[in-house]
Amino acid sequence: MKTKKTDSLMEYIKANRKGSREAEIENHGHPINYNRVQVSKKVYNRKRDKADARRHLPYSFLYLIVE
Numbered sequence: 207m208k209t210k211k212t213d214s215l216m217e218y219i220k221a222n223r224k225g226s227r228e229a230e231i232e233n234h235g236h237p238i239n240y241n242r243v244q245v246s247k248k249v250y251n252r253k254r255d256k257a258d259a260r261r262h263l264p265y266s267f268l269y270l271i272v273e
Contacts (some may be wrong), residue, residue, distance in 0.1 A: 231237055245251075 227237065
């Protein structure tokens with residue numbers, strides 16, 4: 207059976223990433239996503255606007271719309 211060669215550089219990088227992530231969770235209380243693009247609230251978003259409009263309607267009016 208062949209044994210895997212361990213690359214010390216890859217082990218170092220992996221350990222460094224794990225330590226960095228644990229420190230980040232400890233500081234902020236939850237993991238932080240750096241890759242997601244922040245959506246501007248000024249940009250027109252029909253889905254969000256429609257959800258906000260329905261949230262502020264009285265319950266009886268909302269019930270009539272669904273039927």
